[in-house]
Amino acid sequence: MLTGTLITGLGLGSMYGLVALGFHVTYAVSGTVNFAQGSAVTLGAVLGYTLAVTLGWPMPAAILGALLGCALLGVTVERLLVRPFVEKGSDAWLLATVAGGIVLDNAMLFTFGKEPRSLPSSLAVTPVEILGTGLYPLQLLIPVVGLSVAVAIRTLFRRTDLGRVLLAVAQNADAARLMGIDVRRTVACAFALSALLAGAAGLLIAPLFSVSAEMGALFGIKAFAVAILGGIGSATGVVLAGLLYGLVEAGVTATLGSTYTQLVVFSVIILALALRPDGLLGRAAINKV
Amino acid sequence: MPRRPLSSRPLSGRSTPLTRRLALGACGALGACLVLGLSAAGAARAAEPIRIGLVTALSGQSAKSGEAISRGIGLAIDEVNARGGVLGRPLELVARDDEANPSKGVLAARELIQRVGVVALVGGLDTPVSMALVPIANQMKVPFLGPWAAGTGITRNGAADNYAFRVSAVDALVDEALVAYAVKTHRAKKPGMILVNNAWGESNQQGLTAALKAADLPAAGIEKYEAADLDMVPQLTRLREAGADTLFLVGNVGPSAQVVKSLDRMGWSVPVVSHWGPAGGRFDELAGPSAARVHFIQTFTFAGNTSPKALAVLDALKAKYPAIKTMADVTPAVGIANAYDATHLLALAIQAAGSTKGPEVRDGFYKVATYPGLIKTYDKPFAPGQHDALGPQDYVFTRFQNGEIVAVTN
Numbered sequence: 001m002l003t004g005t006l007i008t009g010l011g012l013g014s015m016y017g018l019v020a021l022g023f024h025v026t027y028a029v030s031g032t033v034n035f036a037q038g039s040a041v042t043l044g045a046v047l048g049y050t051l052a053v054t055l056g057w058p059m060p061a062a063i064l065g066a067l068l069g070c071a072l073l074g075v076t077v078e079r080l081l082v083r084p085f086v087e088k089g090s091d092a093w094l095l096a097t098v099a100g101g102i103v104l105d106n107a108m109l110f111t112f113g114k115e116p117r118s119l120p121s122s123l124a125v126t127p128v129e130i131l132g133t134g135l136y137p138l139q140l141l142i143p144v145v146g147l148s149v150a151v152a153i154r155t156l157f158r159r160t161d162l163g164r165v166l167l168a169v170a171q172n173a174d175a176a177r178l179m180g181i182d183v184r185r186t187v188a189c190a191f192a193l194s195a196l197l198a199g200a201a202g203l204l205i206a207p208l209f210s211v212s213a214e215m216g217a218l219f220g221i222k223a224f225a226v227a228i229l230g231g232i233g234s235a236t237g238v239v240l241a242g243l244l245y246g247l248v249e250a251g252v253t254a255t256l257g258s259t260y261t262q263l264v265v266f267s268v269i270i271l272a273l274a275l276r277p278d279g280l281l282g283r284a285a286i287n288k289v
Numbered sequence: 290m291p292r293r294p295l296s297s298r299p300l301s302g303r304s305t306p307l308t309r310r311l312a313l314g315a316c317g318a319l320g321a322c323l324v325l326g327l328s329a330a331g332a333a334r335a336a337e338p339i340r341i342g343l344v345t346a347l348s349g350q351s352a353k354s355g356e357a358i359s360r361g362i363g364l365a366i367d368e369v370n371a372r373g374g375v376l377g378r379p380l381e382l383v384a385r386d387d388e389a390n391p392s393k394g395v396l397a398a399r400e401l402i403q404r405v406g407v408v409a410l411v412g413g414l415d416t417p418v419s420m421a422l423v424p425i426a427n428q429m430k431v432p433f434l435g436p437w438a439a440g441t442g443i444t445r446n447g448a449a450d451n452y453a454f455r456v457s458a459v460d461a462l463v464d465e466a467l468v469a470y471a472v473k474t475h476r477a478k479k480p481g482m483i484l485v486n487n488a489w490g491e492s493n494q495q496g497l498t499a500a501l502k503a504a505d506l507p508a509a510g511i512e513k514y515e516a517a518d519l520d521m522v523p524q525l526t527r528l529r530e531a532g533a534d535t536l537f538l539v540g541n542v543g544p545s546a547q548v549v550k551s552l553d554r555m556g557w558s559v560p561v562v563s564h565w566g567p568a569g570g571r572f573d574e575l576a577g578p579s580a581a582r583v584h585f586i587q588t589f590t591f592a593g594n595t596s597p598k599a600l601a602v603l604d605a606l607k608a609k610y611p612a613i614k615t616m617a618d619v620t621p622a623v624g625i626a627n628a629y630d631a632t633h634l635l636a637l638a639i640q641a642a643g644s645t646k647g648p649e650v651r652d653g654f655y656k657v658a659t660y661p662g663l664i665k666t667y668d669k670p671f672a673p674g675q676h677d678a679l680g681p682q683d684y685v686f687t688r689f690q691n692g693e694i695v696a697v698t699n
Binding site: 004005008012109113114115116117118127129133134135136139205208209210212214218250253254257259261262 | 347348349352353486512513515517518519520522523524526527542543546547550553554555556570571574575577
């Protein structure tokens with residue numbers, strides 16, 4: 001039972017981490033987040049299903065197509081729902097991205113249909129037994145992908161030119177602009193990456209569960225809680241918080257039953273934030289006057 | 290731009306008043322359009338139809354069930370209208386989507402009763418929605434007719450003046466049938482329960498506990514899950530460790546499929562006896578090959594049904610709804626059949642009442658004598674204190690096979 005709980009917790013936790021990383025990426029670069037992340041999770045799965053099952057594309061092409069679609073969504077959200085407000089000094093992007101997510105969810109409800117569907121995957125057919133617990137190979141792949149992406153993003157920020165550009169924009173957009181950095185494009189890139197991460201999470205979990213036009217909503221909310229819990233400015237913190245969230249969620253469900261899951265998990269989050277208001281690995285934000 | 294923490298950002302920016310004005314303006318314009326549209330439609334009709342309100346989930350996970358209910362009602366209304374309607378007036382359906390949300394159901398019901406002036410309400414696919422609609426029906430004295438939700442308290446609601454009727458299964462009776470089936474077919478000695486955590490799960494927890502007690506069987510455990518849960522392995526593991534030899538499953542199609550997938554991953558081949566949630570959608574696609582091992586209760590099935598009435602209704606459905614091509618498109622058949630019979634019974638009740646006034650239509654239900662319906666021939670289906678037209682003798686056990694719901698033969 002312990003192994004099953006651990007793998008379930010790590011699997012879901014790394015997915016929360018992946019979506020939460022999306023919140024982190026845009027926040028780190030622009031100080032804004034895309035609250036339509038949950039819808040990007042849905043879009044990844046829905047596009048994957050449509051391309052692979054409805055249109056019969058080979059799986060790799062369908063995955064690539066779905067991820068590209070999500071990246072495009074990220075760019076669109078930034079251009080239409082974030083940039084116009086930020087440039088006017090308004091915080092209305094908060095509501096604009098929430099509204100954008102609702103519009104997208106409903107658009108998918110109309111086009112994809114109301115019924116949940118099943119996305120087949122060769123990695124989720126025959127369970128393999130590990131330490132007495134049956135698991136699909138995909139369940140093992142999910143935490144691996146989640147953690148690899150987190151490491152890749154950390155490396156991207158620390159070791160590559162693009163990462164340095166992103167950080168430069170994050171630290172001082174005006175100075176970065178004077179240095180010849182295209183700030184707008186950089187921020188757009190961050191939003192594309194953010195939605196792509198969410199879409200990847202959607203694609204990964206879809207074969208384990210089901211594809212429906214409303215699958216991402218709760219995911220987006222949990223992932224935001226994870227991002228805040230981890231300290232939204234820290235990639236490592238966010239992923240760590242995701243794993244922790246997944247483990248606590250699975251642990252509470254296994255021991256107390258899922259009636260108490262949300263009650264306990266969100267109480268733990270409130271407690272954790274009371275003890276560490278800036279998140280597990282977050283640094284206190286400095287208000288420049 | 291200096292970075293500020295999210296929490297220090299004011300929620301209202303400079304542009305808010307303008308946004309608010311725009312939003313208010315848009316709402317106003319939309320409202321005006323609706324009012325104009327409705328009144329224009331009202332003026333255009335010469336013979337005032339008798340309107341029936343439908344409040345059900347037409348989107349979301351239960352959408353397919355909602356569609357089945359709509360089709361059953363639609364076909365019955367066509368048949369009634371072809372015979373000249375009721376009291377010389379045609380029947381007309383006004384449908385609202387409750388999105389499986391009780392608050393939205395309540396809003397829709399009030400709008401249908403107060404503004405559209407419906408004679409009766411049909412619907413409430415989900416027990417929590419039905420439980421919210423019943424007090425309104427009783428208070429406003431408008432009959433409510435349930436073609437799906439099985440919560441015991443919907444019809445047995447304790448109101449002195451009860452307006453809630455049902456042509457569907459009743460949890461308390463279903464639970465007795467589930468226990469009897471598990472004992473007979475699977476020789477269950479210590480069954481476990483895996484139930485959705487809402488009013489429907491609650492209703493069945495009571496029903497199953499009582500039925501097990503009556504059968505003198507212990508329960509291995511009672512586990513709940515949230516409808517949005519993605520993984521039920523922890524709950525199922527607890528049931529397995531408690532020694533469950535059969536599982537009673539209560540939940541809608543999505544979570545029911547997750548239960549089966551979780552069982553697959555655990556490699557636990559325990560028999561599953563289920564309420565009828567799996568019938569509400571593409572259960573076999575969602576749950577995979579193991580879907581077939583879930584035996585669930587139904588009040589009706591088209592598959593293997595050779596009664597002339599069933600064949601005639603199937604043909605009529607195909608003629609009216611071209612989207613229906615195979616037997617897989619008439620699932621869930623219970624939604625179609627319950628709603629079809631319910632609508633005909635409602636028409637007979639209005640006819641017997643000789644009026645469209647709520648209290649008189651309610652008493653009209655008691656006056657319905659015999660109706661040769663799709664599920665069975667109803668003989669005095671309703672009486673004061675007996676608001677359920679179907680009982681255990683009308684239940685059949687079924688499972689999925691190649692996208693169809695087929696009866697299980699033992």
